[in-house]
Amino acid sequence: MQNNVLDYLNESLDRVPDKIAYADDDVQLSFSDVKNIMDSVGTHLLNMGCNHEPVIVFMKKSPNTIATFFGVINAGCYYVPIDSEMPATRINLILENCKPRVIICDESTLEIAKGFDYQAEVLLFNDIVNTKPDEAALAQVRKKAIDTDPIYIVFTSGSTGVPKGVCACHRSVIDYIEQLSETLGFNEDTIFGNQTPLYFDACLKELYPTLKFGATTYLIPHSYFMFPVKLVEYINEHNINTVCWVVSALTMISAFATFDTVKPTTLRTIAFGSEVFPIKQFRLWREACPEAKFFNLYGPTEGTGMCCYYPVERDFADDEVIPVGFPFKNTQILLLKDDNTLAEPGEQGEICIRGTSVTLGYYNNPEKTREAYVQNPLNTAYPEIIYRTGDMGHINEYGELIFHSRKDFQIKHMGHRIELGEIEANVNLVPEIKLSGCIYAKEQGKIVLYYVGDITEGDLIKALKTKLPRYMLPNKVNRLEEMPFTANGKIDRVRLTKMFESR
Amino acid sequence: MEELLTILGDLHPEVDFTTAKDLVTGGILDSFDIVSLISEINEEFDVTIGAAELTPENFASAETIYALIKAKLDDED
Numbered sequence: 001m002q003n004n005v006l007d008y009l010n011e012s013l014d015r016v017p018d019k020i021a022y023a024d025d026d027v028q029l030s031f032s033d034v035k036n037i038m039d040s041v042g043t044h045l046l047n048m049g050c051n052h053e054p055v056i057v058f059m060k061k062s063p064n065t066i067a068t069f070f071g072v073i074n075a076g077c078y079y080v081p082i083d084s085e086m087p088a089t090r091i092n093l094i095l096e097n098c099k100p101r102v103i104i105c106d107e108s109t110l111e112i113a114k115g116f117d118y119q120a121e122v123l124l125f126n127d128i129v130n131t132k133p134d135e136a137a138l139a140q141v142r143k144k145a146i147d148t149d150p151i152y153i154v155f156t157s158g159s160t161g162v163p164k165g166v167c168a169c170h171r172s173v174i175d176y177i178e179q180l181s182e183t184l185g186f187n188e189d190t191i192f193g194n195q196t197p198l199y200f201d202a203c204l205k206e207l208y209p210t211l212k213f214g215a216t217t218y219l220i221p222h223s224y225f226m227f228p229v230k231l232v233e234y235i236n237e238h239n240i241n242t243v244c245w246v247v248s249a250l251t252m253i254s255a256f257a258t259f260d261t262v263k264p265t266t267l268r269t270i271a272f273g274s275e276v277f278p279i280k281q282f283r284l285w286r287e288a289c290p291e292a293k294f295f296n297l298y299g300p301t302e303g304t305g306m307c308c309y310y311p312v313e314r315d316f317a318d319d320e321v322i323p324v325g326f327p328f329k330n331t332q333i334l335l336l337k338d339d340n341t342l343a344e345p346g347e348q349g350e351i352c353i354r355g356t357s358v359t360l361g362y363y364n365n366p367e368k369t370r371e372a373y374v375q376n377p378l379n380t381a382y383p384e385i386i387y388r389t390g391d392m393g394h395i396n397e398y399g400e401l402i403f404h405s406r407k408d409f410q411i412k413h414m415g416h417r418i419e420l421g422e423i424e425a426n427v428n429l430v431p432e433i434k435l436s437g438c439i440y441a442k443e444q445g446k447i448v449l450y451y452v453g454d455i456t457e458g459d460l461i462k463a464l465k466t467k468l469p470r471y472m473l474p475n476k477v478n479r480l481e482e483m484p485f486t487a488n489g490k491i492d493r494v495r496l497t498k499m500f501e502s503r
Numbered sequence: 504m505e506e507l508l509t510i511l512g513d514l515h516p517e518v519d520f521t522t523a524k525d526l527v528t529g530g531i532l533d534s535f536d537i538v539s540l541i542s543e544i545n546e547e548f549d550v551t552i553g554a555a556e557l558t559p560e561n562f563a564s565a566e567t568i569y570a571l572i573k574a575k576l577d578d579e580d
Contacts, residue, residue, distance in 0.1 A: 226527070226534045226562075228554045252534055256541070258554035414535050446539075458516035465517070470533065477516065 003147035012214035022063035039133035041071025081199040161425025165363035179328035193240035246415025273297035298324040323400035340377035449474035
């Protein structure tokens with residue numbers, strides 16, 4: 001039985017060693033290139049004595065970065081991707097949480113890494129990529145592999161201002177890749193066009209099926225996502241037939257009437273997720289790509305990528321919501337009510353995940369882990385952990401799961417999962433700030449911040465840029481003389497929402 | 504031009520748009536900004552910017568964006 005994600009490479013390496021596995025505009029790696037890099041990086045880490053520990057990969061998005069992830073796994077360690085788009089404060093919190101001994105950089109990040117408060121050994125990719133592979137040592141690590149050992153930690157927004165590191169193991173990722181590949185019909189002819197960053201779990205959808213099938217992934221340069229005609233031309237030029245993108249990347253194309261100028265002619269599988277796809281935009285896509293199959297995907301990072309899917313086949317009215325659908329094979333969704341009993345059909349409950357897809361927990365954070373990774377309340381006979389998503393949903397008349405809303409102040413903005421509390425916590429760290437309240441204007445898709453304090457809007461944004469990643473920066477900032485409060489003395493978000501709507 | 508600078512300033516109060524010439528290459532505008540920008544330009548100037556006009560060159564600076572708007576307005580006359 002396969003117990004290590006890297007076993008996926010074996011067959012592809014035998015069959016298509018020279019085929020392109022991962023490529024961007026600068027670098028192309030064949031499957032044998034990937035093998036060489038991961039063996040060199042793995043050997044270098046083993047030579048340093050690394051063993052079952054987190055290794056930070058701080059490199060710009062590139063095929064080399066992907067091969068470095070595999071190198072870390074090859075040494076029996078787990079990769080923690082960070083990115084130069086993350087502000088220094090956030091990176092420091094991540095390093096403090098993981099306490100890594102080693103950071104692997106490329107030329108673009110080396111100087112930044114040397115300036116971190118946290119001290120670790122900084123390695124340059126170019127210096128370690130030609131290490132002579134110690135095949136015996138690597139084989140020894142593989143022989144001892146345990147499929148419940150971690151392979152990565154990715155960080156997600158935390159409401160107290162500290163990001164949480166979701167830690168996933170081989171078994172969960174293998175389970176995910178198997179179910180996803182079967183459902184979406186990936187094979188050796190699949191050509192992926194990757195949109196999502198490498199520092200989230202979203203990129204698992206392309207990274208591992210590429211290894212498994214000997215397929216190809218193109219990393220589409222970020223800037224193309226601002227210029228839809230160029231983006232569609234890129235898809236056609238590279239014969240990309242499969243995309244798994246956030247909804248906002250797809251609607252960016254359709255909303256600008258790009259299809260009047262150029263249509264994607266090669267796409268056959270279009271999967272989307274992380275947000276609701278407005279039906280009007282969805283119809284434009286279906287008209288433009290009549291041969292493509294469309295899938296809505298749903299799942300939190302804690303459930304290893306995605307855990308539910310919905311093939312969009314029937315017609316939807318403008319005001320209808322595309323269902324979250326059905327759990328992947330080997331995953332169960334429990335809808336739990338407040339009293340921890342199951343919701344009846346049509347009744348709302350919290351979406352809880354049961355199965356191998358549930359990740360290990362938040363790294364070095366037992367408190368937060370205990371809140372969300374809980375004993376299945378329906379099972380008192382033996383230990384069984386389920387993950388409580390905090391998402392509310394119900395089962396409709398077709399037996400499909402429908403997402404409703406959040407139980408808390410977590411939002412989805414441009415495909416990113418954000419805790420409004422994390423934004424406020426960072427705003428409140430700015431010395432001039434007395435009070436702050438953050439809301440999300442869903443209709444316009446804007447994060448709106450209100451604050452009281454002796455600082456201009458521009459200076460506040462400047463200060464926030466050193467603390468928050470770009471996608472978490474408020475889109476509108478408004479200074480107030482006084483903050484509205486509820487009768488209980490909490491910041492009145494309903495009032496703030498009304499203030500924004502009537503501005 | 505004033506109206507455009509107000510729209511841009513609203514998006515990024517920390518940037519001086521009268522001098523910035525690298526809005527795209529400098530990573531000042533991201534795809535989200537472009538989406539908001541187009542819809543606000545549409546409201547303020549009543550011009551619709553199509554996909555074909557969405558190019559890095561047209562969005563390099565406040566000046567180039569304004570030139571695009573003006574060209575579209577002149578077209579309509």
